[in-house]
Amino acid sequence: MDSDILEKEYDEKTRSLIQGMVEAEEHAIAIRKKQAAPEEECECRDGMFPNGKTPPKASRRQFLASAASGAAALAVGSAASAAVPAGSIDYPVQDDPTKVQGRLTNDDGGYGSRSQFETEARWRFPTATKESSWTMTPLDSGSGIVTPSALHFERHHGGIPNIHPDKHELVVHGMVDGARKYTMEDLKRFPSVSRFHFIECSGNGLTEWRKPTLKTVQGTHGLTSTTEWTGVPLSTILREVGVQDGAAWILAEGSDAAVMTRSVPLDKAWDDAMLVYAQNGEAIRPEQGYPLRLLLPGFEGNTHIKWLRRLEISDKPFMTREETSKYTDLLDGGKARQFSFTMEAKSVITFPSGEMKLPGAGFYEISGLAWTGKGRIKRVEVSVDGGDSWQLAELQTPVLPICHTRFRFPWRWDGKPTVIQSRCQDETGYVQPTIKDLVGVRGLDGGKYGSIYHLNAIQSWAVDADGGVSNVHKY
Amino acid sequence: MFTNIKTANYVSTITLSLILGAVPLKSSAATGYGGPYNFGNPASAAEIASIDIDVMPDGRGLPPGSGDYKTGKKVYAANCMACHGADLGGVAGTGAAALIGGRDSLASGKPKKTVESYWPYASTVFDFVKRAMPFWAPGSLSDDEVYAVVAYVLGEANILDKGTTLNATSLPKIDMPNKDGFISDPRPDVFLYE
Numbered sequence: 001m002d003s004d005i006l007e008k009e010y011d012e013k014t015r016s017l018i019q020g021m022v023e024a025e026e027h028a029i030a031i032r033k034k035q036a037a038p039e040e041e042c043e044c045r046d047g048m049f050p051n052g053k054t055p056p057k058a059s060r061r062q063f064l065a066s067a068a069s070g071a072a073a074l075a076v077g078s079a080a081s082a083a084v085p086a087g088s089i090d091y092p093v094q095d096d097p098t099k100v101q102g103r104l105t106n107d108d109g110g111y112g113s114r115s116q117f118e119t120e121a122r123w124r125f126p127t128a129t130k131e132s133s134w135t136m137t138p139l140d141s142g143s144g145i146v147t148p149s150a151l152h153f154e155r156h157h158g159g160i161p162n163i164h165p166d167k168h169e170l171v172v173h174g175m176v177d178g179a180r181k182y183t184m185e186d187l188k189r190f191p192s193v194s195r196f197h198f199i200e201c202s203g204n205g206l207t208e209w210r211k212p213t214l215k216t217v218q219g220t221h222g223l224t225s226t227t228e229w230t231g232v233p234l235s236t237i238l239r240e241v242g243v244q245d246g247a248a249w250i251l252a253e254g255s256d257a258a259v260m261t262r263s264v265p266l267d268k269a270w271d272d273a274m275l276v277y278a279q280n281g282e283a284i285r286p287e288q289g290y291p292l293r294l295l296l297p298g299f300e301g302n303t304h305i306k307w308l309r310r311l312e313i314s315d316k317p318f319m320t321r322e323e324t325s326k327y328t329d330l331l332d333g334g335k336a337r338q339f340s341f342t343m344e345a346k347s348v349i350t351f352p353s354g355e356m357k358l359p360g361a362g363f364y365e366i367s368g369l370a371w372t373g374k375g376r377i378k379r380v381e382v383s384v385d386g387g388d389s390w391q392l393a394e395l396q397t398p399v400l401p402i403c404h405t406r407f408r409f410p411w412r413w414d415g416k417p418t419v420i421q422s423r424c425q426d427e428t429g430y431v432q433p434t435i436k437d438l439v440g441v442r443g444l445d446g447g448k449y450g451s452i453y454h455l456n457a458i459q460s461w462a463v464d465a466d467g468g469v470s471n472v473h474k475y
Numbered sequence: 476m477f478t479n480i481k482t483a484n485y486v487s488t489i490t491l492s493l494i495l496g497a498v499p500l501k502s503s504a505a506t507g508y509g510g511p512y513n514f515g516n517p518a519s520a521a522e523i524a525s526i527d528i529d530v531m532p533d534g535r536g537l538p539p540g541s542g543d544y545k546t547g548k549k550v551y552a553a554n555c556m557a558c559h560g561a562d563l564g565g566v567a568g569t570g571a572a573a574l575i576g577g578r579d580s581l582a583s584g585k586p587k588k589t590v591e592s593y594w595p596y597a598s599t600v601f602d603f604v605k606r607a608m609p610f611w612a613p614g615s616l617s618d619d620e621v622y623a624v625v626a627y628v629l630g631e632a633n634i635l636d637k638g639t640t641l642n643a644t645s646l647p648k649i650d651m652p653n654k655d656g657f658i659s660d661p662r663p664d665v666f667l668y669e
Contacts, residue, residue: 128570129610158613173523181522182515189514191507239508240515251529257613259606261529310526319532319596321603325588328657334582336593340660431667441664454662 014452018207020126025219028123029355084116087150091116122151123218131159131257134201136222139350139369145196145396145404147225149280154287155201155223158257161307165283165291168255170275174313177242184291187275190232195274195297196403198371200224200343202300202327206452209435212460212471217353220459220471224371226404227288229295231276234269237311247313251320252294255309262303263317264296268341272297275308297402298373299341300453302327329453332443345372345432346456347380347407347424358467361415366393369404372426376400379425380407386419386460386474393422417465419474423458434458436475530602534647537601541642542623544630550620551627554609563631571610575632578652591632595657597649600625622646 084090094100122135134155137147165184173179204223207213214220250269254260274295284290289306296303329337347370370377376399381390396406423432435457460474530536558571565573577587605621607613622641629635
C-alpha cells in the first residue's frame with residue numbers, strides 16, 4: 001500500500017458515494033449467497049461459483065407445491081414469479097426428465113427466458129433518485145466477450161424513456177448543406193454495419209483509487225460491457241447532409257428527461273462513429289437508448305448518447321454541463337482535464353475474483369477481460385506471485401478492435417497465500433499502469449480528493465490460504 | 476481549418492490529422508459510401524427550432540427574453556429551493572448539488588466544485604437549467620424564468636451584479652471565475668512503452 005495515497009482524503013460527497021456503493025454491493029452479495037445456497041454440502045464449496053449452479057431453494061419448494069396441487073403446467077407468459085430470478089419463468093422441475101415429456105414448444109410466448117437457476121443480475125448504485133443512477137454488469141459470471149443485453153451496465157440521468165419507434169426522429173442540422181430528419185425506417189434503409197465494441201463508463205472503478213473498497217469484480221469493474229452493435233456509419237449521414245467547411249464539432253442530444261448532450265469532435269464522427277439501432281441481433285434495449293443510440297467506439301460511455309434525437313454540426317464545442325462540470329478530471333494544482341474521451345487499455349481477472357473461494361490447491365483456469373479504446377489488445381500478462389514475475393496469457397480469438405478480449409491462463413495453485421494480477425498492452429504499445437503510476441502523474445482530484453474518472457490500473461486479487469479471494473492494492 | 480478547430484481546449488495532433496484526413500473521404504469511395512441515398516426528408520427551420528435548445532458560450536442559441544435577480548429569487552423559491560436549499564448548498568438526500576461556494580478551492584487540496592467555483596461558462600448554466608431542470612418537471616420553465624434564475628444563482632455567487640438584467644446580450648459577457656481552469660487531455664500520461 002502506498003502511504004501517499006492513503007494520506008489523501010475523499011471529499012464528503014465522494015465518501016458518501018462510495019459508502020452507498022459499498023452498501024449496495026453488500027446487499028447484492030447477501031441476496032446472491034441466499035440464492036446460491038445449496039441444500040446440501042457439495043464439492044464445489046460455497047462461494048467458488050457464487051452465482052450458484054445448484055437449484056435455489058425457493059424453486060424446489062415451488063416445484064413441490066406445484067406438483068402437490070397438480071398444477072404441473074404453469075401459466076405461460078405471466079410476469080416472472082418473485083420466487084425465481086428476474087428474466088426467468090418458474091417452470092416445474094422433473095425428477096427424471098428422461099421419463100416425462102418436457103414443456104411445450106414455443107409456449108413461452110415466442111421470446112425465450114433464461115433458466116430459473118441462473119441468478120446473475122445487475123445491481124444499482126443507491127443514488128438519491130432511481131432516475132439518475134447506474135447499474136453494474138456481473139463480470140464475475142460472464143463467459144467469452146459478449147455481454148447479454150439484459151446485463152449491459154446502465155447509466156441514466158433522467159430515467160429510461162419509453163419511446164414509440166414510429167414517432168422517433170433524428171434531426172441533423174447546423175453547418176450542413178441541407179438539414180434533414182430521419183425516421184427509424186429511413187435510417188434502416190441505409191447500408192449498415194455490425195461491430196463488436198465495448199462501452200465503458202469513465203467512472204468505472206471510481207471507488208478504488210485510494211484503497212480497495214468494493215469486494216467483487218462486478219463492483220470494481222462492472223461499468224463496462226461488450227455488444228454487437230448494428231447501425232449506420234455516422235459518416236454516411238454526414239455525406240448525405242453535406243458538412244460545410246469550418247465544421248469541427250457535433251452536438252449529440254438525447255430525448256430523455258435529461259435531454260443529455262455531449263460535444264463530439266467531427267473527426268471521430270467521420271472515423272468510426274455509428275448510429276445504432278440493434279444490439280446483439282435484436283433492437284437495442286430501452287436502457288441502451290431504444291430506438292437509436294450514438295456509438296463512439298473507445299470514447300467514455302457518457303458520450304454514447306442514448307435515445308438520440310438531434311445532431312448539430314458546429315465550429316465549436318458546446319460546453320454542455322456533462323463536459324464541463326462533470327466528466328472532467330481535476331488535477332493537482334487546480335486545473336482540470338477536459339474532453340478526456342479515450343478509454344485507455346485495461347484488464348481484470350474475472351475468475352477467480354473477489355468473494356469467490358477456491359476449494360483447495362490444484363488446477364484453476366484464470367480468466368479475465370482486457371480492452372482498449374485505441375484498437376486491439378496486443379497481449380495480456382498474468383502474475384500469480386504479486387507482480388514478481390509475469391507470464392503471457394492466451395488470448396481468445398478473434399481479437400477485435402475496441403472490444404473486450406477474453407484471456408485465459410492455466411494455474412496450479414500451491415495452496416499458499418498469493419496475489420494474482422493481469423496487465424495488458426494495446427497495439428499502440430501502451431501498457432496498463434498501476435494506480436501508483438496514475439496518481440503519480442494526476443494526483444488525486446485536486447490533491448486530496450479521490451479522482452473518480454479514468455482509472456485503468458492493474459487490479460490485484462489476494463488469494464488466502466483458505467482459498468478466499470479478496471480485493472487488495474498491490475503496487 | 477486550423478483556425479476553426481482551434482476553438483477549445485481540445486486541440487491535438489490526432490484531431491488535426493484526422494480532420495484533415497477526413498476531408499478527401501467526403502468525395503471518395505474510401506469507406507464504401509455509395510450515396511447519395513436521399514432517404515429522410517428536409518428538416519424545416521420551424522422543426523429545427525422546436526428542439527434546438529442548446530446555448531453556446533458565445534451566446535449562440537440564447538432565446539429572446541430576460542430576467543433579473545429579484546424575479547429569479549421567486550423562481551428559485553418556487554422551483555429549485557426544495558432540492559438545492561435556501562442557501563443554495565444542496566439538500567442532503569435529494570441528489571441536488573451545491574450551486575455556490577468553493578471559490579478558489581480547486582487548488583487548495585480540498586476542492587469544492589460548484590457553479591460558482593468550477594463551471595467555466597454562464598451559457599452552460601442557462602442551457603442546463605432550460606433542458607433538464609427542475610428535476611421533477613424538466614423543461615417547464617419559461618425562457619424569462621431561466622434568465623431570471625440564472626441571474627439569481629450567479630448573483631448569490633457574487634459573480635453577477637444583482638441589478639443586472641440577463642438577456643441574450645448580457646449573459647455571454649459574464650466572466651466565470653474558473654473560465655481558464657481547463658486544459659486539454661494529454662493522455663497517454665503514463666509511459667511504460669516497450
